[in-house]
Amino acid sequence: MNPQRRLRLIGRLDIKNEFLIKGIQMEGVRKLGDPVLHARRYYEQGIDELLFLDAVASLYGRNNVFQIAEAVCRDVFVPITIGGGLRSLADIDAALGAGADRVAVCTEALKTPDFISEAARVFGSQCIVGSIQAKRRESHWEAYSDCGREASGIDVVRWAQELEALGAGELLLTSVDRDGTRQGYDVALMAAVSAAVGIPVQACGGAGGASHVREVFDGSEVEAAVVGTVLHYGVLDVGQLKGALASQGVPIRRGGASAR
Amino acid sequence: MNVNNGMTPESPTIAVLDFGLGNLTSIQNALRQVGARPALASSAAEAMAADGCILPGVGAFGAGMARLRAAGLDAAIEAFVPTGRPLLGICLGMQMLFEGSEESPDVAGLGLLRGRVRHVTGLVGGGVRVPHVAWRPLVESGPGRFREGLLAAVREADALYFVHSFAACPDSQGDQLAHVRYGDGELCAAVRRGQVFGCQFHPEKSGPVGLGIMGHFVRMCAQGAGV
Numbered sequence: 001m002n003p004q005r006r007l008r009l010i011g012r013l014d015i016k017n018e019f020l021i022k023g024i025q026m027e028g029v030r031k032l033g034d035p036v037l038h039a040r041r042y043y044e045q046g047i048d049e050l051l052f053l054d055a056v057a058s059l060y061g062r063n064n065v066f067q068i069a070e071a072v073c074r075d076v077f078v079p080i081t082i083g084g085g086l087r088s089l090a091d092i093d094a095a096l097g098a099g100a101d102r103v104a105v106c107t108e109a110l111k112t113p114d115f116i117s118e119a120a121r122v123f124g125s126q127c128i129v130g131s132i133q134a135k136r137r138e139s140h141w142e143a144y145s146d147c148g149r150e151a152s153g154i155d156v157v158r159w160a161q162e163l164e165a166l167g168a169g170e171l172l173l174t175s176v177d178r179d180g181t182r183q184g185y186d187v188a189l190m191a192a193v194s195a196a197v198g199i200p201v202q203a204c205g206g207a208g209g210a211s212h213v214r215e216v217f218d219g220s221e222v223e224a225a226v227v228g229t230v231l232h233y234g235v236l237d238v239g240q241l242k243g244a245l246a247s248q249g250v251p252i253r254r255g256g257a258s259a260r
Numbered sequence: 261m262n263v264n265n266g267m268t269p270e271s272p273t274i275a276v277l278d279f280g281l282g283n284l285t286s287i288q289n290a291l292r293q294v295g296a297r298p299a300l301a302s303s304a305a306e307a308m309a310a311d312g313c314i315l316p317g318v319g320a321f322g323a324g325m326a327r328l329r330a331a332g333l334d335a336a337i338e339a340f341v342p343t344g345r346p347l348l349g350i351c352l353g354m355q356m357l358f359e360g361s362e363e364s365p366d367v368a369g370l371g372l373l374r375g376r377v378r379h380v381t382g383l384v385g386g387g388v389r390v391p392h393v394a395w396r397p398l399v400e401s402g403p404g405r406f407r408e409g410l411l412a413a414v415r416e417a418d419a420l421y422f423v424h425s426f427a428a429c430p431d432s433q434g435d436q437l438a439h440v441r442y443g444d445g446e447l448c449a450a451v452r453r454g455q456v457f458g459c460q461f462h463p464e465k466s467g468p469v470g471l472g473i474m475g476h477f478v479r480m481c482a483q484g485a486g487v
Contacts (some may be wrong), residue, residue: 006396077466
């Protein structure tokens, strides 16, 4: 266990056309407003990274997410990841060109695992995040694709190790069951996967407050916690969340634009 | 939104070397934010016309040096540095300032700083995740090194953003401005030799603290140009 382990807080924004949306277990959708304004606000409050997920890339094309990322990058200076429907090297190139530092790939990796190794070779492992959508089964978790709709029959822990071997630099691990519920992360899932790989793992799905983030940090070896739904309504802001985590001893970066 | 950010006609021009690697958009946006005029440079002439130069880079050492040489930018850097104007290498760009890297053993670096680049695991032991992806506070590598122009505004608890699998090992301890603690050891975070600077972290991705560092670099470039 790394004595210098730290936690990054990643703000997730799900995009449908030009709107920020809220998903519940990846089924329901509600429009929440302008994603660029939300992204800027999270940055000012001290978010460590931003994750833009295109919720409908396969249906309508994905220019909106790239445009949003481009606009955000003009005055938001933290790392940005784009995901959702990225299927080719050209897609990745376009995402990086729009200002993303990394791309998250889920469905295409399950269909064509070599896509990950090719992408890692061309763009570098640190640019490629293997995205896993996990649904609980009795004794294990199954990897899903297409926003948690299509079962793959593949065990998540085994798939995580495969993604690492293929060259992914990091893993974005989402519990489909917990997503949008604000009832806490699937800590057992995060523990099982983070113990099985040597690359950083990001926990995603279910964050409702600081205690959940602390639980997943203490209960697994994840190095990042993704928060989405809980931020969008402004009930809890990034500054409050980080303050609570810091006071509970979680090693997290302090400060946003207002702190200087 | 202020379209011009801090730019004025007197803003120093900073050449961002373009050899196809690195988040050039973010670097340019950050430069504008701190009052500089960014200019993508893919030739020696474009670099020589600037008040300062940034060598970006993300990815593998071998690929980086090959692309840099193919674009003739290694020669551009070799012409630029002796003029005394500041040069800043970021991430892979910092690594390329050194003599070589374990990542690509047969490839020569620029050799502007003495020393080689090694894999993180070899430097800090096993038990750490690679790549090293984290916001980490800098530690001064020697007394007063934060007072060097580049890191003058950095405070003890300020964290900067790192994402890398290899780190530089300067031959001369005096060249190292700052390091971070990782695993059981330390990783070189920032270096300086004369007017050549390097940051392993991404100042253009490290929020307000990173912008502060970019701002100090820009000020050094402005001073050099007599602006």
